[in-house]
Amino acid sequence: MKLLIIGTGSMARSHALAFKKERGIDLVAAVETNAERLAAFAEEHGIPNSFDDIDQAIAWGEFDAAANVTPDPIHYPTTMKLIAAGKNVFCEKPLATEHGLAKEMADAAEKSGLINMVNLTYRASPALYKARQLVEAGKIGALRHFEASYLQSWLVGKHWGDWRTEDRWLWRLSTKHGSKGVVGDIGIHLIDFATFAAASDVASLSSRVKTFHKAPGDRIGRYKLDANDSFVMSAELANGALGLIHATRFATGNANEIRVSLYGDEGGLLIHTDGRQSSLRLCAGADVDKNNWREVKTPAPIFAVPPTSSVFSISVSRAATRSWRRRESAADRARCVLITPHPILLTCGGGYLADSRAIGQTQGAERATGGGTVPTSVLWPRWRKEFDNAEATLSGLRPPGARLPRLRCPGVDANRL
Numbered sequence: 553m554k555l556l557i558i559g560t561g562s563m564a565r566s567h568a569l570a571f572k573k574e575r576g577i578d579l580v581a582a583v584e585t586n587a588e589r590l591a592a593f594a595e596e597h598g599i600p601n602s603f604d605d606i607d608q609a610i611a612w613g614e615f616d617a618a619a620n621v622t623p624d625p626i627h628y629p630t631t632m633k634l635i636a637a638g639k640n641v642f643c644e645k646p647l648a649t650e651h652g653l654a655k656e657m658a659d660a661a662e663k664s665g666l667i668n669m670v671n672l673t674y675r676a677s678p679a680l681y682k683a684r685q686l687v688e689a690g691k692i693g694a695l696r697h698f699e700a701s702y703l704q705s706w707l708v709g710k711h712w713g714d715w716r717t718e719d720r721w722l723w724r725l726s727t728k729h730g731s732k733g734v735v736g737d738i739g740i741h742l743i744d745f746a747t748f749a750a751a752s753d754v755a756s757l758s759s760r761v762k763t764f765h766k767a768p769g770d771r772i773g774r775y776k777l778d779a780n781d782s783f784v785m786s787a788e789l790a791n792g793a794l795g796l797i798h799a800t801r802f803a804t805g806n807a808n809e810i811r812v813s814l815y816g817d818e819g820g821l822l823i824h825t826d827g828r829q830s831s832l833r834l835c836a837g838a839d840v841d842k843n844n845w846r847e848v849k850t851p852a853p854i855f856a857v858p859p860t861s862s863v864f865s866i867s868v869s870r871a872a873t874r875s876w877r878r879r880e881s882a883a884d885r886a887r888c889v890l891i892t893p894h895p896i897l898l899t900c901g902g903g904y905l906a907d908s909r910a911i912g913q914t915q916g917a918e919r920a921t922g923g924g925t926v927p928t929s930v931l932w933p934r935w936r937k938e939f940d941n942a943e944a945t946l947s948g949l950r951p952p953g954a955r956l957p958r959l960r961c962p963g964v965d966a967n968r969l
């Protein structure tokens with residue numbers, strides 16, 4: 553796949569490094585309004601084509617997909633142009649700065665049939681998926697209360713650079729530059745994270761946001777510092793649970809910490825991630841009377857599946873499934889992949905994932921997807937008949953003659969197990 557990156561700032565560097573590790577992706581072009589940054593980025597990542605605006609890149613046209621890593625207000629105009637030009641888009645969060653614009657983008661992408669995705673990075677936390685599974689399995693009973701916090705401290709410490717002098721932080725503090733403050737920057741991650749874990753959307757909320765005085769005249773150069781720095785929300789979820797959601801950039805000692813606690817009428821879950829590692833603790837069953845929390849093993853690494861209606865195949869090599877323990881581990885990892893609302897085809901590439909656990913994973917995935925019509929299947933080449941049946945079901949979902957795209961699932965791979 554030929555990929556274009558639009559916006560070449562700090563997050564784009566993470567995208568480029570990650571995409572370069574994937575087989576089958578060529579970074580063919582970069583678009584950026586800052587000429588110096590564009591040249592440095594193209595040189596660092598060996599990108600052969602550079603443009604200073606998206607119109608020029610679209611007129612050139614030699615790419616299949618774009619990673620949109622521009623500042624928040626630029627997502628809408630650029631993504632809409634890319635969709636109109638028939639390009640698949642992976643867009644940074646928040647999708648847009650207004651709900652109406654985000655809906656327009658989602659509708660246009662859906663209508664076009666193109667692959668589209670929003671980068672809510674923390675969805676890839678293994679602990680989050682495991683927590684949702686436990687909630688859905690009724691492990692903590694009916695959810696009653698939750699607490700969710702996202703704490704950063706870059707307005708106090710200089711660990712990520714100096715916000716007073718660097719425009720990558722200054723635009724985040726200014727509404728005129730399209731920022732929705734801490735709500736739009738990390739609140740969006742947190743609300744997504746908490747509601748995914750709770751397996752329930754927000755039904756109603758009230759919120760207080762605050763912008764603190766940070767510079768003389770509340771201004772630095774062209775940036776008026778008027779975007780919110782902290783928020784506190786009280787929310788009720790559709791499942792009836794009440795909770796608190798809050799975030800700030802003033803939490804000294806917390807570079808980037810998400811914590812979500814879920815309390816049901818039969819137990820509780822504590823989820824934590826700093827973006828690199830995630831962990832999960834559970835208090836349920838006999839532990840409830842002792843207030844005892846236990847670490848829950850969370851399968852890692854996670855592979856985030858793009859939210860499209862495409863069908864993917866994931867293969868597990870024979871070596872990876874040679875021993876019982878390895879099979880369990882492969883099945884666990886595959887299960888992570890399978891928890892997606894989209895059709896997945898799991899094959900085992902000549903190996904044998906044919907154990908009851910794997911069947912359990914599939915059933916779990918079917919439950920997670922709402923069951924019914926979702927063609928999630930575990931296939932063994934030696935079970936030819938089943939394979940043919942599943943192929944028949946799946947073929948209705950993809951264009952005639954199209955090959956199943958293959959997702960490489962990191963970890964489900966002989967070397968890593």
Ligand SMILES: NC(=O)c1ccc[n+]([C@@H]2O[C@H](COP(=O)([O-])OP(=O)(O)OC[C@H]3O[C@@H](n4cnc5c(N)ncnc54)[C@H](O)[C@@H]3O)[C@@H](O)[C@H]2O)c1
Nearest residue numbers: 559560561562563583584585621622623624644645673720
């Ligand atoms: N998913 C995550 O965890 C995560 C983390 C950080 C940032 N982000 C998101 O990534 C996006 C970029 O953030 P960042 O930290 O890299 O910001 P940044 O300011 O470092 O980089 C943005 C770049 O886009 C360029 N740009 C501005 N307008 C442009 C245009 N019209 N065409 C092309 N380039 C343009 C800027 O010059 C800048 O180089 C934001 O939407 C942010 O919310 C997501």
